[in-house]
Amino acid sequence: MASYHVTMVSWKQKKGGGGLAIIVSFVSQKGGVYKSTLARLLAREFAAQEWNVKIADLDISQGTCFQWRARRLGNRIEPDIPVEQFGSVDKALKIADQYDILIFDGAPHSSSATRAIAQASGLTVIPTGLAVDDLQPAVTLAHDLAKNGVARAKIVFALCKVGDSPAEIEDARAYLQEAGYDVLPGTLPEKVGYRRASDEGKALTETRFASLNQRAEEVAQGMVDRISQLSSAQDRSKTDMNKRSVA
Ligand SMILES: Nc1ncnc2c1ncn2[C@@H]1O[C@H](COP(=O)(O)OP(=O)(O)OP(=O)(O)O)[C@@H](O)[C@H]1O
Ligand SMILES: [Mg+2]
Numbered sequence: 001m002a003s004y005h006v007t008m009v010s011w012k013q014k015k016g017g018g019g020l021a022i023i024v025s026f027v028s029q030k031g032g033v034y035k036s037t038l039a040r041l042l043a044r045e046f047a048a049q050e051w052n053v054k055i056a057d058l059d060i061s062q063g064t065c066f067q068w069r070a071r072r073l074g075n076r077i078e079p080d081i082p083v084e085q086f087g088s089v090d091k092a093l094k095i096a097d098q099y100d101i102l103i104f105d106g107a108p109h110s111s112s113a114t115r116a117i118a119q120a121s122g123l124t125v126i127p128t129g130l131a132v133d134d135l136q137p138a139v140t141l142a143h144d145l146a147k148n149g150v151a152r153a154k155i156v157f158a159l160c161k162v163g164d165s166p167a168e169i170e171d172a173r174a175y176l177q178e179a180g181y182d183v184l185p186g187t188l189p190e191k192v193g194y195r196r197a198s199d200e201g202k203a204l205t206e207t208r209f210a211s212l213n214q215r216a217e218e219v220a221q222g223m224v225d226r227i228s229q230l231s232s233a234q235d236r237s238k239t240d241m242n243k244r245s246v247a
Pocket of ligand 1: 028030190
């Protein structure tokens with residue numbers, strides 16, 4: 001926990017409150033792989049560090065994050081996590097500069113919107129289950145994004161709905177790495193405790209069980225580290241460009 005608090009705060013100070021929002025998206029071809037849940041997890045961790053966060057809920061028909069926020073407000077859970085529904089990626093991007101971080105919760109099965117979200121994002125997270133039935137379409141989606149201008153380094157997989165077989169988890173990691181992609185550390189199992197927390201408007205790090213919270217923190221930490229690395233790399237390349245233009 002402590003380490004990512006430090007990382008997140010110092011990095012925001014560097015950003016100085018101005019400039020463009022960091023954009024992170026959660027997308028998948030398959031439905032129900034925990035996109036909305038991961039979007040809420042990440043949003044909660046940044047909001048808890050007083051970042052100005054917004055979830056852009058692009059799944060208009062379900063409004064999963066939007067409804068979750070209503071439950072969160074109803075149960076007076078702090079911090080509040082603003083969620084807004086947007087009919088298009090472009091509309092959401094217009095308000096991006098008002099936030100430190102904008103988190104896209106994508107709809108499943110919508111390849112053109114998914115491409116547009118990923119192209120605008122500093123990091124795209126693809127959650128997937130462990131079966132080849134799940135991994136195959138997830139990799140197909142990643143390849144499609146890579147072919148359409150999204151750098152592979154900006155794509156990362158999250159292993160979700162995992163069982164208790166370490167061998168199955170390792171096999172899934174190897175499958176994705178062999179396909180040319182990185183996988184977040186940690187995994188998310190399907191647990192009643194997570195579902196109940198979500199029903200109450202809580203994020204995965206806010207359950208009643210320390211062990212579940214810790215497990216979710218590991219995944220959140222992985223996302224934060226990844227975002228932090230990508231932001232530093234971007235800063236470095238900006239500095240290099242400035243140096244080049246001065247010389
Ligand atoms: N770790 C978990 N354990 C148990 N249930 C979970 C967990 N994470 C999420 N859920 C539940 O699983 C369902 C699917 O999760 P979620 O809505 O995040 O998936 P999604 O990928 O956004 O789905 P969709 O493709 O429909 O947008 C929801 O009912 C959610 O509350
Ligand atoms: Mg969803």
